[in-house]
Amino acid sequence: MKMWAGRFEKELDAGINDFNSSISFDWVMYKQDIEGSLAHAAMLGAQGIISAADAAAIEQGLLGILADLESGALEIDPAAEDIHMFVEAELTSRIGDAGKRLHTARSRNDQVATDLCLYLRTKIAELTKETRGLAAALVGLAEGNLNTVMPGYTHLQVAQPVTFAHHLMAWAQMLRRDLGRLEDCAKRMNQSPLGAGALAGTSYPIDRRATADALGFTAPCPNSMDAVSDRDFCVELASAAALLMTHLSRFSEEIILWCSAEFRFIELDDAFATGSSIMPQKKNPDITELVRGKAGRVTGDLVTLLTMLKGLPLAYNKDLQEDKQAVFDAVETALACLRAFTPMVNTMTVLSQNMRNAAAKGFINATDCADYLTKKGMPFRDAYKITGALVARCVKENTTLEALPLAAYKEASPLFEEDIYHAIDLDTCVAGRASEGGPAPQAVKRQIAEYKAALGL
Numbered sequence: 354m355k356m357w358a359g360r361f362e363k364e365l366d367a368g369i370n371d372f373n374s375s376i377s378f379d380w381v382m383y384k385q386d387i388e389g390s391l392a393h394a395a396m397l398g399a400q401g402i403i404s405a406a407d408a409a410a411i412e413q414g415l416l417g418i419l420a421d422l423e424s425g426a427l428e429i430d431p432a433a434e435d436i437h438m439f440v441e442a443e444l445t446s447r448i449g450d451a452g453k454r455l456h457t458a459r460s461r462n463d464q465v466a467t468d469l470c471l472y473l474r475t476k477i478a479e480l481t482k483e484t485r486g487l488a489a490a491l492v493g494l495a496e497g498n499l500n501t502v503m504p505g506y507t508h509l510q511v512a513q514p515v516t517f518a519h520h521l522m523a524w525a526q527m528l529r530r531d532l533g534r535l536e537d538c539a540k541r542m543n544q545s546p547l548g549a550g551a552l553a554g555t556s557y558p559i560d561r562r563a564t565a566d567a568l569g570f571t572a573p574c575p576n577s578m579d580a581v582s583d584r585d586f587c588v589e590l591a592s593a594a595a596l597l598m599t600h601l602s603r604f605s606e607e608i609i610l611w612c613s614a615e616f617r618f619i620e621l622d623d624a625f626a627t628g629s630s631i632m633p634q635k636k637n638p639d640i641t642e643l644v645r646g647k648a649g650r651v652t653g654d655l656v657t658l659l660t661m662l663k664g665l666p667l668a669y670n671k672d673l674q675e676d677k678q679a680v681f682d683a684v685e686t687a688l689a690c691l692r693a694f695t696p697m698v699n700t701m702t703v704l705s706q707n708m709r710n711a712a713a714k715g716f717i718n719a720t721d722c723a724d725y726l727t728k729k730g731m732p733f734r735d736a737y738k739i740t741g742a743l744v745a746r747c748v749k750e751n752t753t754l755e756a757l758p759l760a761a762y763k764e765a766s767p768l769f770e771e772d773i774y775h776a777i778d779l780d781t782c783v784a785g786r787a788s789e790g791g792p793a794p795q796a797v798k799r800q801i802a803e804y805k806a807a808l809g810l
């Protein structure tokens with residue numbers, strides 16, 4: 354018999370009961386549901402809305418349910434409508450009438466919104482911890498590769514030389530913004546929906562500030578209708594997760610390239626790569642491919658939430674029950690990806706000589722050659738043209754700027770001297786790019802120091 358069976362003459366159709374039920378996915382919020390009920394019951398007692406004895410019985414009953422769920426002594430009933438109904442029914446079966454008083458001045462609408470905020474708050478903390486872990490791994494690897502020269506690309510064509518440290522810190526900076534978004538999201542969702550009732554508050558003398566305080570919210574949500582129908586916090590969190598996943602996916606794409614025979618910039622540890630069932634030579638970067646694939650899934654979760662919300666009138670609508678699988682999937686997927694990614698990064702071998710060799714190809718120092726002339730007084734556009742012609746000559750003669758004889762340089766411009774070879778040397782090129790945020794080891798060192806200080810790493 355449903356708790357809401359009063360005005361019904363028939364039992365709910367069994368198939369529809371399953372269709373309507375959310376217990377298969379909202380059971381994960383059992384702890385938050387009990388925490389919310391504990392705060393609500395204590396407030397009802399303190400306000401004299403229920404007796405102190407009933408409040409105490411409810412507290413004892415709820416704590417017993419929590420303990421039994423955690424020990425496994427009590428199992429969640431898969432036929433229950435949702436976690437809220439399950440806990441309340443269990444409470445009433447344990448303590449009788451006092452249990453029936455728990456739902457005074459409360460609706461499942463404010464209850465579910467509260468539970469979800471509390472639950473997602475714990476998930477934001479987990480995501481933050483894991484994202485910081487990956488950021489720390491990247492910084493650690495960067496610190497050991499300040500002088501590891503590698504090609505920087507635009508259009509996936511060799512562009513200008515950078516260092517592996519600089520490249521890694523670019524990813525670290527993305528994660529820093531991800532952390533900021535998580536923090537921001539946690540801050541904005543820190544208002545308590547509890548006490549909003551079904552949509553229009555209540556006539557009981559409740560104390561919303563007390564329950565908000567007890568549950569660690571900064572204040573009650575200011576509008577009861579908004580409180581029960583708002584799922585912006587799910588959208589914001591899924592959005593932060595989707596962007597984080599987009600970063601991991603782009604990074605994955607690079608790692609996949611770097612593992613290929615054509616690049617060979619890194620080698621993954623055997624414990625973090627997989628083989629092929631047929632090709633004995635294969636060592637596949639499956640983790641990164643899965644992360645790249647799962648990024649699409651999390652974007653899908655975000656789109657699910659936005660689409661679910663876009664046509665909803667105020668206030669609660671059952672469509673909102675669809676929020677949970679989407680946002681839970683977004684956070685769990687991102688967490689699983691982070692947990693796989695960090696040890697993979699921590700254990701990969703950097704093949705620095707291959708990076709350097711790759712940087713020595715493709716006229717990566719052509720800009721530096723032009724800059725050499727510019728620093729000797731030639732307008733940059735003219736220097737650019739002359740260098741372009743030199744590159745064309747190298748291509749035709751199958752040589753490099755480093756190997757081109759001084760006579761050839763002098764033919765192109767009398768400004769060229771013997772020191773051109775030093776100017777276009779890879780290490781010089783990198784060390785010279787010491788502008789703020791640039792790849793020169795000194796500049797990256799400063800970047801890392803600022804990063805560590807900002808994140809408290």
Ligand code: ARG
Nearest residue numbers: 375435461462465669673674
């Ligand atoms: N299981 C529901 C959900 O996840 C709880 C709220 C139900 N409220 C209602 N009025 N039927 O949204």
